[in-house]
Amino acid sequence: MPELPEVNSFKLYFDKTTLNQKIREVEVQDDKIMRNINGDDFIEKLTGRTFVNSYRRGKYLFGKLDDGNDVLFHFGMTGDIKYYEDDMDQPRHERFAFHFTNGYRLGFDCPRKFARILYLKDLEKYISEIGLGEDALIISENSFLEKLEGRKTSIKGFLLNQKLLAGVGNLYADEICFQTRIHPGSSISALRQKQKKDIYKVMQNILSIAVNRARNYKEEKTEDDFFQWRVKGQKAPKGKGVCKVEKIAGRTTYYFDIYQRLYQSK
DNA sequence: TGTGATGTTGAATG
DNA sequence: GCATTCAACATCAC
Incomplete structure (x- = not known):
């Protein structure tokens, strides 16, 4: 489900509901999404702990525990979190839940199980191991242009590559190409400097608008001006x-021919 | 009923 | 070694 703006709204939600709450009990229904720890160990590590901080980078959300370890929440395509009290509010595909001492829980919902949960002793080391790029909202123009330098792939392929730039997914990549009027299949080496700067500017503009709306994805889909043209x-x-x-670039891509110009290198 | 979906990864290929 | 493509992951909705 989520790209950078949606994960950002998950972070806001996580901070509001979960930070500084003691975890009385951890319930694991399905540990398939836990990649470096099994359900029993997850329960053991998390019970009695408290999340004291969180950090988002691209589509990755890290929760910092009071013992210094981190839990990575990556939402995949269909991940979601829900804070609730009654059993009847439990998400249908909840995979695990933190039960807090105040009687509420944070449930992690994920129908398709593409989400990934990792328990990390060293967050910095993990980020460098997977080579996660700079956050798309934080990266400077110069750094952005540097990443483009010498690359031969399509602009869409570039935007989607989380090692170069973290946070842009399939929908926002299309939106950026649409607003810059550049065909998503255009090769980077054929773009002029002005267009590269334009891509940066438009990307930051779109993402910051989406982030400032601070909505969750479902609402956005119906109310947002973005993506409506993708028909x-x-x-x-x-x-x-x-x-x-x-x-x-391996993903279903919408674009307007003619309106979005295709730049090809000779 | 078959198909494709907001993401990532690892294997295969060039 | 590097860049890129593709199948695989699991489930649901159209």
Whole structure:
């Protein structure tokens, strides 16, 4: 489900509901999403602990425990968190839940189990091991341009690569290409410096608007102006082309032909 | 009923 | 070694 803005809203939600609350009990229904720890060990490590801080980088959310260890929450495609009290509010595909001493719980919901939970003794080491790029909202223009340097892949492929830039997913990548009027399949080496700067500016603008709305993804989908144009066959602004659907960089990609110009290197 | 979906990874390929 | 592509993961909705 979530890209950078949605994970950011998860962070706000996590901070509001979970920080500084003692975990009385941990319930694990399915530890399949736990990658470096099993359910029993997870229960043992987390029971009695308290999350004291959190850190988001791209689509990764880290919860800092009072014993210095971290828990990584990566939401995959369908991950979600819910704070609730009654059994009847339990999410349908809850995989684990923290029960706090105040009687409330934080449940981790994930139908498709693409989410990943890791228990980390050294957060910095983990980030460097997986080579996670700088957060797309924090990266400087210079650093962004540096990452583009010498790269031959498509602009969409670049935006989606979490090692180069963390946080942009399939939908926002399409939105950035749409707003810059650049065909997502354009090769980076064919873009002029001005266009590269434009991509940076538009990316930050889109992400900060989405973050400031501080909504969750479901609401955003119906109320947001973003992504509404992603409808196959729809006419482009000013009638300059039609919305096409194509696999680019391995993902289903929407774009307007003609309206979004394709830049190819010779 | 088959198909594809907001993400990542590891194997395969160039 | 590096860059890129693709299948696989599991479930649901259309």
